[in-house]
Amino acid sequence: KQEVTQIPAALSVPEGENLVLNCSFTDSAIYNLQWFRQDPGKGLTSLLLIQSSQREQTSGRLNASLDKSSGRSTLYIAASQPGDSATYLCAVSRNTGNQFYFGTGTSLTVIP
């Protein structure tokens, strides 16, 4: 079974700071990895999807990287804003099967 870990569970930063969120997984035979944002009481919003053949993906102020050999992905947020405050989750699908495995998320607070 794929185990997905996100550390830290919570993070608080001042507005304008660049920050990195971490996601690690135990089985490097992944098919793709997806980063999501979840606002309180809401569903998940997809941010970025990285295929196993890719090293990184970018969307606006967000950059996600993938290192399969070390079982790690990072989500880089540039020039953080209070509107970035949310829980960020990563999910990994394996080469075999059709299941996604989720981490428990990092709760981010950006202080104005």
Add this chain to the structure above:
Amino acid sequence: NAGVTQTPKFQVLKTGQSMTLQCAQDMNHEYMSWYRQDPGMGLRLIHYSVGAGITDQGEVPNGYNVSRSTTEDFPLRLLSAAPSQTSVYFCASSYSVRGRPDTQYFGPGTRLTVL
């Protein structure tokens, strides 16, 4: 384009009652899935479907049933509700690329309380 819709938004059941959570998508996605989200445990997959007429179990399928008669709809049935099924339930859908799920789109969730 409504995306993924779920009904109801909130539900309270008594132990032993049954109910169906509804999920629909209008994006013609082949892949649909149900998750439950519990504090400290992240999202766990209950059941999924790779197309109409095809379903499979996820990580925590016990106590739940699904069927997929159309591409658009993927209802989740609780057979006999138990307090352990108190949770937030999310439905998701995605295109299937070479038979594998791609970017997932989530519904707003159903908050279920079982007394």
